[in-house]
Amino acid sequence: MDMKKVNTREGLETAEPLLRPRKTRFEESWGLLRRNRLAFTGLLIFVLFFATALTGLILTSGTEPYFDPSMVRLQEKLRPPLAKPNIDTLRPEEIPRLGVYLFGTDDLGRDVFSRMLQGAWVSLTVGFVAVGIAVLIGIFLGGIAGYFGKSSISIEHVLKALLLFMGTALLFSGRSYPGLVLLIMGIGWIIYPLAHKQVSGRGDMPLLLRVLHRKAILIDTLIMRAVDIMLCFPSFFLILTVVALLPASIYNIMIVIGLTSWMGATRFVRAEFLSLREQDFVTAARALGLTNLRIIFRHMMPNALAPVLVSATIGIATAILTEAGLSFLGFGVPPPHATWGNILSDGKRFIFDAPWLTFVPGFAILIVVLSFNLFGEGLRDIVNPKLRERH
Amino acid sequence: MISFIVRSIVQKIVTLFFVSVVSFLIIHLAPGEPSQVDPLNPKFTPEMVERFRQEFHLDKPLHIQYLYFYRDLFTGRTTSWKDNQSVLIKIWERFLNSLPLFIVGTILTWTLSFPIGIRSALFRGGAYDRGATFFSYLLISIPGFFFAYILIILVVTRFQVPVIGMQTFGLGSASLPTVIMDRIWHLLIPSVLGATAGIAVLSRYVRSQMLEVEGQDYIRTAKAKGLPPEQVHYKHALRNALLPFVTMFGLILPGLIGGSVIIESIFSWPGMGRMAYEAILARDYPIILTVNFLSAVLVLAGTFVSDVLYMVVDPRIRL
Numbered sequence: 270m271d272m273k274k275v276n277t278r279e280g281l282e283t284a285e286p287l288l289r290p291r292k293t294r295f296e297e298s299w300g301l302l303r304r305n306r307l308a309f310t311g312l313l314i315f316v317l318f319f320a321t322a323l324t325g326l327i328l329t330s331g332t333e334p335y336f337d338p339s340m341v342r343l344q345e346k347l348r349p350p351l352a353k354p355n356i357d358t359l360r361p362e363e364i365p366r367l368g369v370y371l372f373g374t375d376d377l378g379r380d381v382f383s384r385m386l387q388g389a390w391v392s393l394t395v396g397f398v399a400v401g402i403a404v405l406i407g408i409f410l411g412g413i414a415g416y417f418g419k420s421s422i423s424i425e426h427v428l429k430a431l432l433l434f435m436g437t438a439l440l441f442s443g444r445s446y447p448g449l450v451l452l453i454m455g456i457g458w459i460i461y462p463l464a465h466k467q468v469s470g471r472g473d474m475p476l477l478l479r480v481l482h483r484k485a486i487l488i489d490t491l492i493m494r495a496v497d498i499m500l501c502f503p504s505f506f507l508i509l510t511v512v513a514l515l516p517a518s519i520y521n522i523m524i525v526i527g528l529t530s531w532m533g534a535t536r537f538v539r540a541e542f543l544s545l546r547e548q549d550f551v552t553a554a555r556a557l558g559l560t561n562l563r564i565i566f567r568h569m570m571p572n573a574l575a576p577v578l579v580s581a582t583i584g585i586a587t588a589i590l591t592e593a594g595l596s597f598l599g600f601g602v603p604p605p606h607a608t609w610g611n612i613l614s615d616g617k618r619f620i621f622d623a624p625w626l627t628f629v630p631g632f633a634i635l636i637v638v639l640s641f642n643l644f645g646e647g648l649r650d651i652v653n654p655k656l657r658e659r660h
Numbered sequence: 661m662i663s664f665i666v667r668s669i670v671q672k673i674v675t676l677f678f679v680s681v682v683s684f685l686i687i688h689l690a691p692g693e694p695s696q697v698d699p700l701n702p703k704f705t706p707e708m709v710e711r712f713r714q715e716f717h718l719d720k721p722l723h724i725q726y727l728y729f730y731r732d733l734f735t736g737r738t739t740s741w742k743d744n745q746s747v748l749i750k751i752w753e754r755f756l757n758s759l760p761l762f763i764v765g766t767i768l769t770w771t772l773s774f775p776i777g778i779r780s781a782l783f784r785g786g787a788y789d790r791g792a793t794f795f796s797y798l799l800i801s802i803p804g805f806f807f808a809y810i811l812i813i814l815v816v817t818r819f820q821v822p823v824i825g826m827q828t829f830g831l832g833s834a835s836l837p838t839v840i841m842d843r844i845w846h847l848l849i850p851s852v853l854g855a856t857a858g859i860a861v862l863s864r865y866v867r868s869q870m871l872e873v874e875g876q877d878y879i880r881t882a883k884a885k886g887l888p889p890e891q892v893h894y895k896h897a898l899r900n901a902l903l904p905f906v907t908m909f910g911l912i913l914p915g916l917i918g919g920s921v922i923i924e925s926i927f928s929w930p931g932m933g934r935m936a937y938e939a940i941l942a943r944d945y946p947i948i949l950t951v952n953f954l955s956a957v958l959v960l961a962g963t964f965v966s967d968v969l970y971m972v973v974d975p976r977i978r979l
């Protein structure tokens with residue numbers, strides 16, 4: 270198959286010798302990835318983990334799961350890995366599917382293998398959703414800061430935002446009447462000029478309105494100050510606080526991790542956009558009269574995404590670690606559901622009697638996080654030619 | 661330079677103000693109230709709850725509460741809702757407990773990562789370099805709590821020393837060397853844990869800095885004129901590679917108050933992190949907010965120090 274590919278490529282090269290690069294970008298990146306053994310192993314483990322989590326979700330969910338992670342067998346508690354079940358003491362439906370306890374059982378006699386399978390999906394979704402939220406916020410804010418950063422916000426905008434914000438805050442703190450009034454005032458103020466566009470001439474404005482149109486702050490400055498503010502919070506402590514105050518649920522954790530980790534992505538996208546917007550193809554696109562949206566999403570975004578995706582890969586590793594830490598401290602998915610963190614946390618009382626309860630989830634987290642980190646670092650070398658080691 | 665300092669101080673104060681507003685809003689807009697922590701406690705009658713709310717201004721609107729809180733904080737009169745002790749004194753006591761962990765951890769980080777990083781850079785691509793690279797990824801990826809249990813199992817079963825807490829309970833009449841060794845064992849493992857991620861990250865950074873400097877023209881010149889390799893590496897290269905690390909002294913400041921929640925709760929170490937964790941569980945808002953505020957102050961002070969240090973060290977920035 271490989272031979273055939275080479276042949277067709279040669280055929281193409283004779284036809285149009287100079288036009289076509291010898292390798293497409295994807296082929297070149299793939300080749301580089303293959304050569305970086307650590308990163309390639311990382312990718313393989315990542316794919317394996319993805320498949321495991323998916324099959325785990327299918328096999329452990331539903332009312333009659335194939336592997337039941339919450340089946341309690343008190344007579345079989347704390348059996349070591351690969352232990353054979355005592356068939357005599359178990360009812361037929363309690364016998365583990367594999368015939369052995371592959372990873373042992375915990376203090377309630379639940380099969381650790383099934384619980385690990387169930388937990389894999391939690392780790393996977395937390396990692397991806399949290400980082401997805403962070404990257405989306407980052408792209409949005411970073412894109413605005415990088416593309417529209419030079420334009421400024423007038424005092425009018427600040428007042429409008431303040432009205433909306435105060436209205437919502439009042440609404441939430443229980444005083445709905447003044448809140449609603451403020452909200453309606455704010456929305457009205459925003460909609461009114463849109464409806465009467467022709468009225469807003471610039472020269473004959475009264476003094477008050479002209480004050481309102483004074484420039485207050487650059488958009489870029491505003492967003493970057495927001496990033497600075499967020500960076501002041503100790504991140505794990507902030508996440509812990511918010512998760513502890515909110516009702517326990519896996520979605521809250523994803524959202525909170527996402528909302529507290531968008532700063533890196535914002536900075537990356539902004540930096541990329543600042544350099545891209547000065548380039549000729551963007552000027553050309555603007556000269557052709559394309560809309561801002563089209564320039565941003567069709568022309569600039571594909572060029573700006575690479576470093577963001579690299580940092581996202583490493584961000585997933587961090588998010589999985591954070592979730593495991595939260596589960597370990599007892600915040601996180603409510604109890605009957607297993608996560609790797611809470612298997613480890615439940616097992617910590619038995620570290621000397623049943624070390625597998627610590628080692629199995631611990632090594633699972635370690636391997637998955639390591640694979641994400643290695644793959645991400647490999648991607649960084651591939652995306653950034655300056656970092657590439659020359660051979 | 662003066663104008664830079666003034667400008668950045670003003671900017672940092674504004675940032676600090678917004679941090680205080682945001683953290684206050686996050687805590688107070690979250691569902692639930694501190695007066696509802698223990699609804700099943702029969703002593704918590706409605707009158708008690710009402711008195712509690714009045715005592716801590718919880719019945720006032722949010723912005724008044726905000727003013728009350730930060731007025732108390734700046735005059736040093738904030739008290740914990742749980743036991744009515746002064747928050748600043750409580751934090752100070754816990755801070756003194758966390759301080760040894762921080763100091764030993766920092767010393768470990770800075771003394772280990774430089775030799776590791778420099779050696780990897782000098783023997784780039786060799787077995788040592790690849791080993792160190794893989795090992796540092798391993799240290800970054802290992803969950804702190806898992807690593808803690810590995811170390812506990814190792815130390816307790818091999819060396820037969822107890823490691824939980826700050827010292828072994830009931831060791832009062834033991835001889836002085838035993839007590840000192842006991843304290844060292846208890847201190848060592850949590851500090852090693854606190855230092856692992858730092859060692860991994862910092863040694864990678866040292867390596868890349870060193871590699872960058874080693875590729876410069878003046879290094880080639882130094883080699884070409886026949887200087888011994890030690891002099892080239894340690895006098896010409898290392899001195900220039902060290903430049904960014906001077907500024908990192910500022911960035912370790914926030915670590916002072918961070919205190920790892922997870923490590924301190926595993927080792928029952930009565931430090932800052934554990935206090936913050938207990939405060940979160942008890943919804944003790946003054947402590948949570950004060951810790952948050954202090955750490956924001958330290959982050960800002962840290963960046964400020966590192967900016968100023970950079971200007972002092974690198975004349976190119978001063979212009």
